[in-house]
Amino acid sequence: MNFKPALSMMLLAVSLLCGSGISTASESVTLVFIVNADNPVGAISEGDLREMFFKRKKSWPDGTAVRFIDRSSGSAIRQDFLKSILMKKSDEIEMYWIGQKLYSGDSAPLQQASDAMTIRFVESFKGAIGYVSSSTELSDRKVKAVKVER
Amino acid sequence: MSSDATTSAFRQTRSISRRFRWTILLIGVFFILEFVGLYLSSWSALRSLARLHEITTTADISRQAREVIYSINETLAASTTQSGSALESSRNVLIAASKRELDLIRQAREIVNVEEEIEVTLSEAESVVVQMEAAFTRFGLNPAETEQARLLGNQFALEALEHLRKTQIQLTARADVVFKAVNENRNRPIIAGAAIALVLLSIALWFGLNASRRLSSSLTSLVRATKEITAGNMAYRAEIVEPDEIGYLANAFNLMTESLENRTVSRDAFERRSQELAAANRELEAFSYSVSHDLRAPLRAIDGFSHALLEENGDRLDEQGRKDLTRVRMASQTMGKLIDDLLNLSRLSRAEMKKEDVDLTEIASAIAKSLKESDPTRDVEFAIQADLHAEADPALIRIALDNLIGNAWKYTSKHPRARIEVGRAKSDGKTVFFVRDDGAGFDPAFATRLFGAFQRLHSAKEFPGTGIGLATVARIIRRHGGTIWAEGQVEKGSTFSFTL
Numbered sequence: 001m002n003f004k005p006a007l008s009m010m011l012l013a014v015s016l017l018c019g020s021g022i023s024t025a026s027e028s029v030t031l032v033f034i035v036n037a038d039n040p041v042g043a044i045s046e047g048d049l050r051e052m053f054f055k056r057k058k059s060w061p062d063g064t065a066v067r068f069i070d071r072s073s074g075s076a077i078r079q080d081f082l083k084s085i086l087m088k089k090s091d092e093i094e095m096y097w098i099g100q101k102l103y104s105g106d107s108a109p110l111q112q113a114s115d116a117m118t119i120r121f122v123e124s125f126k127g128a129i130g131y132v133s134s135s136t137e138l139s140d141r142k143v144k145a146v147k148v149e150r
Numbered sequence: 151m152s153s154d155a156t157t158s159a160f161r162q163t164r165s166i167s168r169r170f171r172w173t174i175l176l177i178g179v180f181f182i183l184e185f186v187g188l189y190l191s192s193w194s195a196l197r198s199l200a201r202l203h204e205i206t207t208t209a210d211i212s213r214q215a216r217e218v219i220y221s222i223n224e225t226l227a228a229s230t231t232q233s234g235s236a237l238e239s240s241r242n243v244l245i246a247a248s249k250r251e252l253d254l255i256r257q258a259r260e261i262v263n264v265e266e267e268i269e270v271t272l273s274e275a276e277s278v279v280v281q282m283e284a285a286f287t288r289f290g291l292n293p294a295e296t297e298q299a300r301l302l303g304n305q306f307a308l309e310a311l312e313h314l315r316k317t318q319i320q321l322t323a324r325a326d327v328v329f330k331a332v333n334e335n336r337n338r339p340i341i342a343g344a345a346i347a348l349v350l351l352s353i354a355l356w357f358g359l360n361a362s363r364r365l366s367s368s369l370t371s372l373v374r375a376t377k378e379i380t381a382g383n384m385a386y387r388a389e390i391v392e393p394d395e396i397g398y399l400a401n402a403f404n405l406m407t408e409s410l411e412n413r414t415v416s417r418d419a420f421e422r423r424s425q426e427l428a429a430a431n432r433e434l435e436a437f438s439y440s441v442s443h444d445l446r447a448p449l450r451a452i453d454g455f456s457h458a459l460l461e462e463n464g465d466r467l468d469e470q471g472r473k474d475l476t477r478v479r480m481a482s483q484t485m486g487k488l489i490d491d492l493l494n495l496s497r498l499s500r501a502e503m504k505k506e507d508v509d510l511t512e513i514a515s516a517i518a519k520s521l522k523e524s525d526p527t528r529d530v531e532f533a534i535q536a537d538l539h540a541e542a543d544p545a546l547i548r549i550a551l552d553n554l555i556g557n558a559w560k561y562t563s564k565h566p567r568a569r570i571e572v573g574r575a576k577s578d579g580k581t582v583f584f585v586r587d588d589g590a591g592f593d594p595a596f597a598t599r600l601f602g603a604f605q606r607l608h609s610a611k612e613f614p615g616t617g618i619g620l621a622t623v624a625r626i627i628r629r630h631g632g633t634i635w636a637e638g639q640v641e642k643g644s645t646f647s648f649t650l
Binding site for chain 1: 297298302304308311312313314315316317318319
């Protein structure tokens with residue numbers, strides 16, 4: 001049983017999808033990326049975000065494991081995330097993770113419905129990263145917003 | 151080379167039995183070599199099969215561990231609407247499931263510890279499950295702690311599942327590699343076994359042919375010697391090709407031939423001597439016959455002229471002269487009878503013997519009848535056993551019985567009543583014929599002298615006769631290959647027994 005060629009093709013397809021047309025993403029962002037307050041990182045590139053979401057980048061520079069927390073599939077904020085950062089449609093993402101389950105064993109990140117739960121998740125793990133609405137109050141929480149660089 | 155020296159020499163040399171022992175040892179070594187070769191060539195395949203078994207076992211444990219994670223996820227999902235004791239129950243389930251998960255992962259790590267990549271993945275899974283178990287200890291304490299535990303539990307379950315899926319994928323890939331190795335090497339044991347067997351068989355064949363050639367050469371030499379000696383070439387000796395058992399046999403054969411040669415010479419000399427003796431005996435018998443025959447003529451002349459003198463001039467002789475002349479006649483007649491008996495005895499030895507089934511009862515009865523007719527005044531009872539048969543010359547056996555029964559008749563003549571018995575008995579498994587009477591008998595001390603010529607135990611006045619009769623009987627019995635003996639007591643009769 002040789003799954004490597006199939007895996008390579010799947011990864012190639014995803015990278016092509018991911019690499020195409022990052023046009024006006026930064027203008028339409030209404031979300032903010034947050035990390036644990038203990039995480040020394042202050043800024044993150046869109047590319048790293050995509051890599052972390054797709055679990056191709058699994059650790060932070062200090063070695064802490066990356067734990068990406070996604071949002072509920074039908075939520076507006078997720079649509080925004082898909083459109084601005086991943087530049088993919090929801091079904092494309094679903095298909096990707098089906099492939100990953102079969103060929104690399106990776107699963108799609110957990111999803112949280114609310115900003116509050118997302119914040120609680122990020123507070124719980126030093127290497128966690130998630131996104132919340134830009135209007136969400138982050139003061140007095142053990143999280144911090146990171147700047148997204150193109 | 152003397153026999154002892156030869157034996158010693160052969161003991162110190164190679165031998166077939168030693169060769170056989172070496173051959174058996176060689177076969178044993180070949181067998182071990184073949185076994186070792188097969189084991190070594192199969193070892194890789196066997197090790198791969200063992201590895202395959204480890205992989206499939208680990209894959210099954212990994213499947214079980216994933217099932218436990220699914221259960222944890224279901225319990226976590228159900229717990230969102232639970233409270234109170236149900237929540238407490240879920241907490242217990244989650245902790246127990248975590249422990250079970252930990253056990254399964256550790257079990258898998260133990261089995262598959264030589265596969266480094268898989269071991270690393272499983273150790274990561276173990277680390278995650280340890281954290282998950284710790285998270286579940288806070289489950290159900292209060293809503294905030296429960297929420298936190300659920301949040302962490304979900305993430306850890308997800309990560310554990312990912313590690314287990316990766317493990318499964320790695321196991322599958324590894325199984326593929328191992329199976330390919332087994333498949334590629336599947337013919338190696340057969341090829342190696344056949345190659346080793348071919349080499350070893352070639353060596354064994356070479357040894358076998360060599361041994362066979364040597365053995366054949368030695369045996370051919372011995373067979374050739376046997377044929378030569380059978381053909382009469384007693385001087386021929388077997389060639390000793392190899393100093394082994396066959397060589398030893400050939401040497402013994404040569405010694406035997408030598409001895410046989412010497413004995414054959416001795417036997418020839420013995421046969422020559424026997425022939426000379428037989429010739430001398432024949433000449434002696436012929437001389438005896440001639441002398442006896444030639445003696446008869448002057449005896450007849452003496453008797454005839456004495457008779458004529460008595461008839462024609464008896465009246466001119468006084469009483470004493472006539473008595474003396476009568477004695478001369480009687481003496482010459484006795485001597486004539488003696489010569490007749492001697493001639494008969496001589497004829498017995500020379501006559502050709504023809505054995506056939508003889509009815510002894512019939513012969514004995516005829517003799518008895520004749521004797522009774524010769525003197526009807528005597529009161530003699532004959533008891534002749536019926537159906538007495540023997541393999542014998544009819545003429546000779548008749549003479550023998552005539553003498554024996556005649557003797558019985560003669561030596562019972564002093565008794566007013568007598569009984570003569572002719573019969574058969576068994577002694578030491580042999581058939582013994584006998585002639586028994588209740589007459590004068592004899593002194594047992596002289597029993598052995600009875601069968602000599604001219605041997606008499608009674609005087610001629612008492613019982614007439616020449617002393618040749620029993621000697622004749624003994625000679626007839628001996629010519630038949632039998633034996634004769636006599637038993638008796640004075641005045642208590644006698645028994646003459648014989649075998650044929």
